[in-house]
Amino acid sequence: MEKAKLNNITLDEEDAALFNLKDDFLLKAKAIKYSILPKLNVLLEETVSRIRKIYGIEVFSENSIVHSAPNFREKRRSDLKIDYNYAFWGLGGSRLPIWDGLKRVDNKPTKIIPHIIGYQFSNNGLMLVFHNSKYKLKFTEKTCEIYLNFLLENMEYIQTIQSFSKMLPLLTNFRESESIIKPFSEILKSCKKDKFYDIPFIRKVKFPLDYNSFNSIINSFVIFFPIYYSLLEIARSKKSPLKELVTKINHNNLYYNYQDVENKKPQTTDEKILLNIDKSKFVKAGVRWQVFERDDFKCIACGKSAHDGAILHVDHIIPISKGGSNTMDNYQTLCHLCNIGKSNKSKKNLRYN
Ligand SMILES: [Zn+2]
Known part of the structure; x- marks a missing residue:
């Protein structure tokens, strides 16, 4: 990789x-x-x-x-x-x-x-x-x-x-x-x-x-x-x-x-x-972390994870500019290569272009 x-x-x-x-x-x-x-x-x-x-x-x-x-x-x-x-x-x-x-x-x-x-x-x-x-x-x-x-x-x-x-x-x-x-x-x-x-x-x-x-x-x-x-x-x-x-x-x-x-x-x-901000504040997991967790911290296109040297990104399947929503089902985990369309190992391409 x-x-x-x-x-x-x-x-x-x-x-x-x-x-x-x-x-x-x-x-x-x-x-x-x-x-x-x-x-x-x-x-x-x-x-x-x-x-x-x-x-x-x-x-x-x-x-x-x-x-x-x-x-x-x-x-x-x-x-x-x-x-x-x-x-x-x-x-x-x-x-x-x-x-x-x-x-x-x-x-x-x-x-x-x-x-x-x-x-x-x-x-x-x-x-x-x-x-x-x-x-x-x-x-x-x-x-x-x-x-x-x-x-x-x-x-x-x-x-x-x-x-x-x-x-x-x-x-x-x-x-x-x-x-x-x-x-x-x-x-x-x-x-x-x-x-x-x-x-x-x-x-x-x-x-x-x-x-x-x-x-x-x-x-x-x-x-x-x-x-x-x-x-x-x-x-x-x-x-x-x-x-x-x-x-x-x-x-x-x-x-x-x-x-x-x-x-x-x-x-x-x-x-x-x-050096520290208030830690007592109760914070729930942001969308990013929920998406990563749902996708098991792996790129959904090529399957790579941090073990393989992948840096994970959260990506909109349908861009907001093309009518995509900010909901969980419109997010996917992609690695740094699939995210810019550079990986040739993609099994599927969920990206809307
Ligand atoms: Zn990938």
Whole structure:
């Protein structure tokens, strides 16, 4: 199957409203797995390919694996009773090599590194998040110090990267309902004082989420990548490659070719970001999710699903412009290929032309 590309996908308010769904957790879990996560995967695939092109780094053979959430098994009933409130697809440290640059307080070897960077979609929209939130619980002061010193010594580079990637450092954990954005230098000072290292960075993009905003958030990831990658290399007791990677950014004119669709205000002043909207509201499944569920999350023309790399769309059988109605029986699930009439495997063509 032809891989879905950036211009085959969108994420809209109805997708975001999925996370407010309270009447059907099973449908919600399936919709996240078969509709939302495959779209985030398209973003990550494009990201990884740009990283390869710009830095010459093959992330999956070097130090990273796909990190995704939620992970659930449909056969396990308890998994499907959970009210999942976000979908995440990104990179995290792989289980090998051993991260011998990170010393744990209990002296056990570090097998899992807590650095994660990726795309998070929730009722709040799309964000790029980087976090390392397990540090203060698990690692020695010495380890935290190595990391903080890296950040302090490379402050100039990091602030440039941070500003061009539009990633904002947060003082508190990004999962909390409200987080305060502080100047980076101030966060570092308080980390050093309290002897912990836990600085999430986020960037939020606004609806409509289509090619332009996806392109912009992928650029943020690619520009921020040297920080993630350097922290991982330090965790393998290697020298920080930050400066060489930044040279590659400059060489590729990444900062300057990066035309953004949004006009963002400067991010050094204190600012509050509301990270959650009211979850208590009772929301029923939108038509899109009912159509997907009725069609078993498969393209009704070629039978492909997310397992085969299909991105699913809801399509009007008879277009509204030709007298079609907005009722369930006038909707069908099509994959990204059948939706534009590109698939030659269609068994039937329910489309009215
Ligand atoms: Zn199809």
